[in-house]
């Protein structure tokens with residue numbers, strides 16, 4: 001009786017933390033995120049690459065670009081991906097007066113809702129530039145602020161293998177920052193997803209509190 005109790009206690013300490021609803025082969029989840037789209041040259045190749053490895057991702061779209069390319073936003077959502085608010089014009093939000101911060105977020109909410117019929121619950125400040133006032137305004141508009149745990153610096157001209165290497169540094173619960181705008185990022189998709197899988201990690205969804213969960 002005592003030994004069984006000890007065994008149970010021992011198991012509690014050794015057992016890895018596996019989400020209750022984890023899919024087979026997934027010991028944890030990592031969010032793939034793509035900022036700055038929709039980019040007419042790259043979003044379709046990106047969607048095709050994600051589909052080929054059955055991965056779902058979060059796209060933090062820029063409101064003004066969404067307004068120009070509503071069809072691409074709809075395609076992204078129809079393919080099963082999630083949409084977040086990345087401001088209207090991609091400014092450094094902490095440099096703006098409060099009413100402009102409000103407008104940057106609200107206009108983007110409006111256009112994404114109009115295009116998709118869904119209201120985004122996630123917000124990523126351009127450049128990760130944020131403060132308490134920006135976060136409070138986001139919260140007031142029903143948005144959780146989402147930053148990242150791994151920056152692939154894919155925008156800087158690094159080759160695909162460097163993007164992959166950075167991305168594979170993600171741990172369970174991690175959020176990988178990439179961009180809708182580079183062929184190297186598109187080419188990295190299968191390598192990133194396969195590499196994560198080898199570590200028991202699967203692409204996940206970011207919930208309304210900003211945590212990475214099963215899709």
Ligand SMILES: [Zn+2]
Pocket residue numbers: 035036086090126127
């Ligand atoms: Zn951005």
